[in-house]
Amino acid sequence: MKRRATTEYFPGIPRIPYEGPSSKNPLAFRHYNPEELVDGKPMREHLRFSVVYWHTIRGKLSDMFGEGTAVRPWEDGSNSLELARTRVRVAFELIEKLGAPFYAFHDRDVAPEGRSLRETNRNLDAIVKVLKEEQARTGIRLLWGTACLFAHPRFVHGAATSCNADVFAYAAAQVKKAIEVTHELGGAGYVFWGGREGYSTLLNTDLKRELDHLGRFLHLAVDYKRTLGFRGQFYIEPKPKEPTKHQYDSDAAACLNFLREYDLLGDFKLNLETNHATLAGHTMQHDMEVAIAANALGSIDANVGDVLLGWDTDQFPTNVYLTTEIMLSLLKMGGFTTGGLNFDAKVRRESFEPEDLFHAHIGGMDAFARGLKIASAIRRDGRLAEFIRQRYGSWDEGIGKRIESGKAGFRELEAYMLERGDAALNRSGRQEWLENLINDFI
Ligand code: XLS
Numbered sequence: 001m002k003r004r005a006t007t008e009y010f011p012g013i014p015r016i017p018y019e020g021p022s023s024k025n026p027l028a029f030r031h032y033n034p035e036e037l038v039d040g041k042p043m044r045e046h047l048r049f050s051v052v053y054w055h056t057i058r059g060k061l062s063d064m065f066g067e068g069t070a071v072r073p074w075e076d077g078s079n080s081l082e083l084a085r086t087r088v089r090v091a092f093e094l095i096e097k098l099g100a101p102f103y104a105f106h107d108r109d110v111a112p113e114g115r116s117l118r119e120t121n122r123n124l125d126a127i128v129k130v131l132k133e134e135q136a137r138t139g140i141r142l143l144w145g146t147a148c149l150f151a152h153p154r155f156v157h158g159a160a161t162s163c164n165a166d167v168f169a170y171a172a173a174q175v176k177k178a179i180e181v182t183h184e185l186g187g188a189g190y191v192f193w194g195g196r197e198g199y200s201t202l203l204n205t206d207l208k209r210e211l212d213h214l215g216r217f218l219h220l221a222v223d224y225k226r227t228l229g230f231r232g233q234f235y236i237e238p239k240p241k242e243p244t245k246h247q248y249d250s251d252a253a254a255c256l257n258f259l260r261e262y263d264l265l266g267d268f269k270l271n272l273e274t275n276h277a278t279l280a281g282h283t284m285q286h287d288m289e290v291a292i293a294a295n296a297l298g299s300i301d302a303n304v305g306d307v308l309l310g311w312d313t314d315q316f317p318t319n320v321y322l323t324t325e326i327m328l329s330l331l332k333m334g335g336f337t338t339g340g341l342n343f344d345a346k347v348r349r350e351s352f353e354p355e356d357l358f359h360a361h362i363g364g365m366d367a368f369a370r371g372l373k374i375a376s377a378i379r380r381d382g383r384l385a386e387f388i389r390q391r392y393g394s395w396d397e398g399i400g401k402r403i404e405s406g407k408a409g410f411r412e413l414e415a416y417m418l419e420r421g422d423a424a425l426n427r428s429g430r431q432e433w434l435e436n437l438i439n440d441f442i
């Protein structure tokens with residue numbers, strides 16, 4: 001018999017059922033039907049949804065101008081281990097009712113910081129026991145773990161890139177423990193998001209030295225991962241700014257270059273977040289294609305920003321064009337292996353009731369389920385892929401083929417063009433027609 005949680009924290013909210021597109025029930029899925037097959041694979045396995053502990057369980061909905069508005073009846077204002085235990089039950093009730101197969105957390109989201117590193121680690125161990133119990137009870141798994149190396153004042157100058165060597169050592173100890181805990185919980189991955197790995201001014205910054213330290217830090221993590229026998233995937237999560245003015249891991253291309261330069265590319269993939277890509281001046285699909293080209297797309301932090309607000313608003317994604325684009329690239333890649341769609345997203349400050357957490361996730365999950373079905377239909381239709389195939393047709397034969405296969409040099413290319421006099425005529429890129437084609441499916 002599986003042990004049942006005794007207290008219900010979301011009374012009146014049932015396990016969210018799939019009711020189909022015509023349902024008027026706000027607490028039901030219209031599109032996410034976990035066992036439904038798309039291209040021969042259940043939606044659940046395509047999408048691998050994950051709920052985040054930081055925003056969803058710990059978010060107070062505060063902003064620069066006012067304190068938190070979140071109504072969370074189980075919160076008692078303390079920082080106790082008892083409350084931390086309760087939050088685990090809350091989290092698993094919510095994730096179970098949503099039917100999401102995964103969750104993700106930072107070490108400090110789940111357990112309070114103590115007066116010393118030793119005490120902090122003891123607190124974490126106490127909560128990991130409860131996480132383990134709840135994982136066993138529900139079958140919900142850990143998508144990835146991570147360490148919070150940005151909230152505490154000791155990280156004011158960064159962690160691995162701090163000017164203070166002791167802070168580097170502290171961060172190393174903290175990450176060592178966080179990897180151990182992730183391993184113990186059977187995590188599928190571990191994320192490095194450089195919370196304050198960047199700078200506010202170059203006047204006080206030795207950029208080269210800081211990057212070298214970051215490279216060293218990640219090598220130490222890889223070494224330790226091997227010692228420990230942790231088989232999960234390591235990821236770096238790009239973000240261009242916030243909290244610092246310039247984060248070193250600014251976008252997919254910068255991360256890939258860093259990993260290559262420091263000989264880490266074999267051990268890391270990228271965890272891409274939509275709002276971070278747009279803060280970097282890219283679309284999410286752009287950063288995905290850059291990562292996929294390097295065989296380094298690992299996981300996705302599913303959210304969206306607001307075009308009128310220039311910061312990381314981390315909103316739940318409901319835009320079907322966006323989810324369609326993401327799923328087109330993901331299906332082309334062959335889908336996730338260790339990664340998933342992790343809702344690194346928070347409800348608005350005005351949406352302060354517990355029930356809003358459900359509406360937010362239901363909307364995000366349905367938006368991605370639709371994106372999946374639409375992307376699959378576009379691929380089955382074949383016209384988009386066929387257009388691209390034909391657009392590059394000149395590379396499949398003749399001189400194009402000789403260039404791609406490395407057979408033609410500058411001399412041959414000159415002789416070829418002298419003979420022909422000019423290049424063959426270009427053909428239209430048909431952007432508007434292609435946009436119309438996508439709309440036919442949405
Ligand atoms: C913050 C990041 C963070 C990472 C995990 O902007 O998105 O939440 O996903 O540290």
Ligand code: NI
Pocket residue numbers: 193237273301344
């Ligand atoms: Ni994130």
Ligand code: NI
Pocket residue numbers: 273275276312314344
């Ligand atoms: Ni974000």
